[in-house]
Amino acid sequence: METAAHRRAWWTVLVLCGSMLLGSAADLRAGTLLSPGSAALVRKSAEPFGVFAFAISTGNLHQKWFALKDKLDGDMVQLALCDGDRDNCASPAALKLLAIVDQARTRDGRARLGETNRAINLAIRAANDGADDVWSTPLATFQRGAGDCEDYAIAKLAALRLAGVAADDLRVVVVRDIRAGADHAVVAARLDGHWLMLDNRRMAMVEDEDARTYQPLFVLYPSAVMRYVDEPVQASGSAGRQVSLITANAEAR
Template identity: 55%
Template sequence: MGLFGHARVGRAALLACGMAWFALVPRATAEPLTVPAPLALTLDSGEPFALAASPIYSGGLLTKWQGVAHKLDDERVQLALCDGDRERCVSDAALKFLAIVDTGRQREGRARLGEINRAINLAIRPVEDIVQYGVIDFWSSPLVTFYHGAGDCEDYAIAKYVALRMAGIAAEDLRIVVMMDTLRHEGHAVAAVRLDGHWLILDNRRMAMVEDVNLRNYRPLFVIDDAGVMKYSDMPLLASMPEPAPAPAAALNVGPGLIGASN
């Protein structure tokens, strides 16, 4: 899947993929805010980036997530059955996924998060939805992603979200964050995990985990968990780079629920 126009397919692993503008974000918010970092965290909502967020009850993003959540319910049953009896498990995708969960379970703290982040980054090949599924935007559940061995940024994020939960991370400490890359003018999705009161970002673009307060040049748009989808308020964000030139108008005019390409 990708946002804001098609890019060349088959870039090296761990590159960006796009997420959607869902008509819930005004066009004006496409531009980054260049503010001193101390002003960026004026509120602590308990969410990644410490920005205020409120639930949304309609729109393309919510529809996508609800579709994935329904599939996750089914896949959790299949994974539990395979987890209890590996020899009789007939799903290679489930066994590969469980092997990553097993490795994570053997570690503690930051090492657990890093192991799962690295393993999933290496297990999935970056491919655009239009190439893999013939549609602009398809949100894949972990077993579908592992069956194909390919996906884009939200597929990495969803797989990490489920793997970390199975490895013992509490639901209240897990999120998926949809962001705007203000330098590339494209959307992106990552998993976020709270450890010792700090949110770490697990990104398919890099192996190293970065704390949210140190992540530069991204505008958080939406945050997702088991309860649903919340939209971040338009508040100052972390920024250290000069404001980039505005994106082409055509790149910002994406219809509700649509996703452009940028894998």
């Protein structure tokens, strides 16, 4: 017969297992339980588009993001140094990006986000990387003066961080543009509990719930790549052949 002590022991095991899988409520709110390979689910209210996501540790997207991360950290150091000493900054690209940051710092809230979105959209010429799909750092993008959707997004991420937006309120989100039949990357910025999409295809920002032609695929943190639980609809025919390398090579299963 099962004793009270046995029941308590089993209950303790179940609680520990649940804690390892889901983490504490504080961890989920802060988004700290995000080590690559973790099976932790982020609460539905925590992420853009309100969809559950889980960390992945393999796939082309994971490799690209973590290969970029060290270079991005280097750019942020160089930008910070130039920010503190403009006269001795040897990087025209850094000065051009910092000019956008300066304008953003004069604004607050939604105006700061909108200023950054518009200014970077205007500063970079849209250009397709083709089959290579190179993910560039902000300084490389501004030096080139051109980039594709993820290059815009990465530059906006850096500019917003320098302008004072908290890292926990920023995400790079990879979506499926259902109307265009292709994958796309945007920055999501949280403001007053709502996620706004900073998109190189439009000057005006829209909330995630209003971006109805975008189906979320991945959300990128500094420390992890998260895959949304909902699978993208499998396209067929010519639309299916247009799937970009971002999703086609992200073998996360």
